[in-house]
Amino acid sequence: MRSAPTILHLDMDAFFAAVEQASKPSLRGKPVVVGGLGPRGVVSTASYEARVHGVHSAMAMAHARRLAPHAAYLVPRFGIYRQISEIVMALLREASPLIEPLSVDEAFVDLEAGGHAGDPRAVARGLRADIRAATGLTASVGLAGSKLLAKIASEKAKPDGLVVVEPGTERALLDPMPVRTLPGVGPATAEHLRRAGILTVAEISRAGEGELVRLLGKAHGAGLHAMAAGVDNRPVVADRDVKSISVEDTFDTDLTDRAHVRYEIDRLAERCVQRLRGAGRSGRTVVVKVRRYDFSTLTRSETLRAPTDDPAVVRETARRLAEAVDTTGGVRLLGVGVAGLADFTQEDLFAHAESELALHGGSDQGVPEPLPSSPPPAPERANRWLPGHDVVHEVHGAGWVQGSGVGRVTVRFEVPSDSRPGRVRTFPVDDPALSRSDPLPLAAQREHGPPGAPGTRHVSEAAPDPQDAPAARETP
Template sequence: MRSRPTILHLDMDAFFAAVEQASKPSLRGKPVVVGGLGPRGVVSTASYEARVHGIHSAMAMARARRLSPNAAYLYPRFGLYRQISETVMTLLGEVSPLIEPLSLDEAYLDLEAAEGDEDPRRIALRLRARIRSETGLTASVGLAGSKLLAKIASEKAKPDGLVVVEPGTEGALLDPLPVRTLPGVGPATAEHLRRAGISTVAEIARTGEAELVRLFGKAHGASLYAMAVGLDNRPVVADRDVKSISVEDTFDIDLTDRARMRYEIDRLADRCVQRLRGAGRSGRTVVIKVRRFDFSTLTRSETLRAPTDDPGVVRETARRLIEAVDTTGGVRLLGVGVAGLADFTQEDLFAQSAEGRETDEDAPEALPVLAPPAPEPGSQWYPGQDVTHEVYGAGWVQGSGVGRVTVRFEVPADTAPGRVRTFAVDDPALAHSDALPLSAPGAAARSSRDDRPGPDGP
C-alpha cells in the first residue's frame, strides 16, 4: 500500500446519456435513456434524471419505458462517444504517462509516474476542470493508495465529485459498505456470506482470514479478507491488450435442471454484452465455460461470420454451445465470454437477432407501453440519429412511424431547444449525417433557419 493517495480512478458521469444531453439542447436536464429500442433491448446508460425513476443500466428497456414513459429513448452513437473518450484519455496522458483504460469512460492513472511532486488533490481538481472545459461533461474522481480504494472512492464521489482516501482512513470508507461492493463478490458469494451472517465489509474483516478460507477456499477466502481490510497491491498497467471479455458465476448447489442452465446462460450472456458495450467493443467468437460436479472444466466456442454486440446473438450462440455439453452429473460453474474483439460491428448496433421476440418477461401482458414505440422493421430512421435537411440544416431524429419521421433541428452550441418538424420517410431533402462536435462551430447560423416558414411538428 502506498503512503500517499497517488492512484486516481476517473469515471465519466452517465457518459453516453451525458453526451446526448450535451449534443441536444432540448434534452438538457431531462431524463435520457440510451440503449437498444427493440423488444429485447436493454438500457446501456441512463441520465441522473432518469435514475430518479429507478432506471439503471442492464435493465430491460420495456421496463424502463414503464418507469419513465416520457423520457427520451435513444440509440447509441458510438462514433461520437469514442471521439470524446479519446479527448479525455489525451487529457489523462498529459497528467501521467501511466494510464490504464478500462472502457470508453473509465480509467486508472498512476500519479507517481507524473513529473514533479504536486499534491494529488490539486492534480485531480485541475484534471476535472480541464475535462469539463474541453468536453462540457463532468467526471467523478477517486484518489487513494490502491486501485480498489480509488474505484470505490470515485463511486462515492458521483456525480461530479472528488473523494480522497488518505492513508489511515481506509476503514472509514470500507467498513459500512455492503459486501457486493467488493470486486468478485457476485450473487452466489453474497448469498453464501449472508448465510454466514455477513452483510458488510467490516463483518468480512472481523470474520478473519482463516474462517473465510474455510468457507470459500484458499484463493477466494484470502482475497476477500485482503480487500475487506483495504489491501490491494495491483499496479496500474498501461496499454492493456484485452483479448476477451467474460463473466461467470459459481453456484452454491450444483445445477442439474437444463431449463435452469439455459436461464443462467441467458443471464450471463446479457451481462457479458453489457461489459462488451461498456468497453466500446464487439466480438466474433462466443465462448462458454462449464465446471462440472467433479471439478472437470471445459470450454466450447463458436466463431460468427462478423463481430457482434447483439445480446440476442450471444444468447442464442451460448445456448447452442451448452446444449452440446453433457451436464448429467450437475454443474457448479457457468461462464459466457466473447473473444476476437473488434472496435466495430458489421450489423446494426442493438439490432434484434430475430423478429417477433417476446418483450420483458417481468411485464404484465396487459400493461401498455406509453413511450414512443421502437422504429418499424426496416425503418432507416432511429431516435437519436444525426440528420441534415437541405432547408433546415442539422438536427436529430425524435421518432418515426407510419411513413413519417420527426426531426428536431438543433445543434450542440444552441442554448435553447430547436424546432420540431415532420417529413415523409423518403423525403429526398433529408439525409443521415455525421455527429457534430459538442463545441459545434457556426451555431449562429441556426437563427436564420428558425425564421424559415413552415409548420412545427407535433
C-alpha cells in the first residue's frame, strides 16, 4: 500500500451512449440505450438520462424498452468507440508510461512512474480537462494508494467527478459498503456470506479470516479478508496480455437450417479475423461456441500447427468444428474465437498443402475437403437499416438511421457540429441515393460534446480540493 494516492483509475462516463449523444445533436440530454436491438438483445450502455428510469448495462433490452419506452435505442458503432478510446489512452500515456487498460473506456495509471507523486490531483484534473477538450466526453477518476480503492473511488465519483482516498481513510470508505463492492464477490459468494449474516465490508472484517476461510476456502477467504481491510498490493501492469479474441451473436430466432449456421459461422470468422489483425496478433487455436435452443452451451476447439491470421484458415476450421455439433433442434447463439495468440504469423499450412496439390497433382489424402459454399445472406438481413447506422444521401448529405420497417427507412440528417437537431426524411429501403457511410472524423465532435448530468458543471484546473473528508470528492 502506498503512502500517497498515486494510483489513478479513469472510467469514461456511459461511454457508448455518450459517444452517440456527442455524434447526434438530437439526442443530447435525452435517454439513449446502446446494445442488441433484437428480442434477445442486451443493454451495453445506458445514458444517465436512461438510468433515471432504471435502465442499466447487462439488462435485457426488452425489459429496458418497458422501463424507458421513449428512449433512443441504437446499435453499437465499435469503430468510432475504438477511435475515441485511442485518443483517451494516448492522453493517459502522456501522464505516465505505465498504464493498464481494462477495456476501451477504462484504465489504471501509475502516476509515480510518470513522476507525478507530488501532486496527483493536478494530474487528474488535467487529464479530465484534456479528455473533454479532445473528445467532448467526460470521465470520472479515482485516486488512491491501491488499485482496489482507486476503482471504488472512481465509481463514487460518477458522473464527471474526482474522488481521492487519502491513506488512513480506507476503512471509513469501505466499511459501510455492501459485500458485492469487493472484486471476486459475485452472486454465489454474496449468498454464502448472507447466510452467515455478513452483508457489509465491515462485517467481513469483524468475521475474521478464519471464519471466511471456513466459508469460502483458504485462498478466497484470506484474499477477501485482506481486501475488506483495504489491503491490495497489486501493481499496475502495462500491456496486459490478451489470451484470446472472439466474437459472438445471439439470434432473434433460433437457427434451424445448417446452411444458415454455416453462413453465420463464416461471418463471425471474418469479424474475428478483423479484430485479430487489428490487434496485430495471430493465433493457433480456433474455438467455436454454440448455444442451443435449450440453453445448453457447447464449445469445440482445434489447435493448428502454427499461428495464423488467415481468414480462410479460421473460417474453414470454424466450419469444421460447427459441423461436429448437433444443431438440429435450433441454435440461439454462435461464437468464433482464436486463442493461443502470438505476435507473428506463419504461412497458411492449408493453403500451402492445397497449392502443392494443384501444382503436382498429388493425392488429396489428409487435406480437408472444402465444405459447400455458404448461401448469400437473406435479403431482409442484407438490406437491414439498423437504428444508429451512419448513412449518406446524394441530396441531403450525412445522417443516421432513426428506424426502419414496412419497406421504409427514416433518417435524421445531422452531424456532430450541428447546434440544433437535424431534419428527418423517410425513404424506401432500396433508395439508390441512400447508402451506409463511415462515422465522421472525431474532430467534428470536439465543438459540441454531450451535456453533463443535470446540475453539474465542468471542473477547472484551479478547483479547490476538499481536505476534511475521508474520501474527498471534487464536485463537478
